[in-house]
Amino acid sequence: xxxxxxxxxxxxxxxxxxxxxxxxxxxxxxxxxxxxxxxxxxxxxxxxxxxxxxxxxxxxxxxxxxxxxxxxxxxxxxxxxxxxxxxxxxxxxxxxxxxxxxxxxxxxxxxxxxxxxxxxxxxxxxxxxxxxxxxxxxxxxxxxxxxxxxxxxxxxxxxxxxxxxxxxxxxxxxxxxxxxxxx
Ligand code: IMP
Numbered sequence: 001x002x003x004x005x006x007x008x009x010x011x012x013x014x015x016x017x018x019x020x021x022x023x024x025x026x027x028x029x030x031x032x033x034x035x036x037x038x039x040x041x042x043x044x045x046x047x048x049x050x051x052x053x054x055x056x057x058x059x060x061x062x063x064x065x066x067x068x069x070x071x072x073x074x075x076x077x078x079x080x081x082x083x084x085x086x087x088x089x090x091x092x093x094x095x096x097x098x099x100x101x102x103x104x105x106x107x108x109x110x111x112x113x114x115x116x117x118x119x120x121x122x123x124x125x126x127x128x129x130x131x132x133x134x135x136x137x138x139x140x141x142x143x144x145x146x147x148x149x150x151x152x153x154x155x156x157x158x159x160x161x162x163x164x165x166x167x168x169x170x171x172x173x174x175x176x177x178x179x180x181x182x183x
Contacts, residue, residue, distance in 0.1 A: 011174035018171035029060025041065040049103040052160035103160040
């Protein structure tokens with residue numbers, strides 16, 4: 001499939017191809033459909049990066065389900081992982097089977113906060129589905145039920161992941177050149 005722009009000197013390496021991502025979306029969707037038959041299934045994602053994966057994933061799950069969105073912002077400074085909800089879910093989740101759909105989990109601090117926040121609303125079940133997992137960087141242990149790919153500790157863009165707000169619309173993920181990220 002055509003991409004909005006070709007890999008260039010901005011990217012040093014293709015990490016996961018569009019074909020591999022789409023194949024994995026299908027597998028994850030099929031697994032979720034088997035596990036969640038006859039349940040009140042809610043897919044919850046965190047704006048903005050998770051939207052791309054959510055849109056593909058929900059169409060790969062052959063079940064009636066609902067989607068909802070949350071936005072958080074990190075506190076600058078001395079409280080790593082402490083985030084503030086800046087857009088809450090529209091619907092209550094008490095008694096529902098909730099899957100938090102994430103683009104990437106790095107240290108896990110952000111998601112840990114979100115899971116604690118959602119758990120307090122008493123869903124029947126609360127699971128995590130992430131497309132990419134930098135598991136080597138994990139600081140807090142998280143219950144990840146569905147995982148697309150484990151990836152190395154590199155800054156990647158595409159499939160919802162951005163650098164300074166750009167590149168979310170790539171169908172693949174690529175490692176950014178160090179000259180660009182400065183990392
Ligand atoms: P965590 O709290 O350290 O797990 O941070 C997770 C968030 O960091 C993700 O939701 C992304 O917004 C961002 N992030 C982590 N690694 C990358 C990356 O390689 N590219 C783009 N964003 C990233």
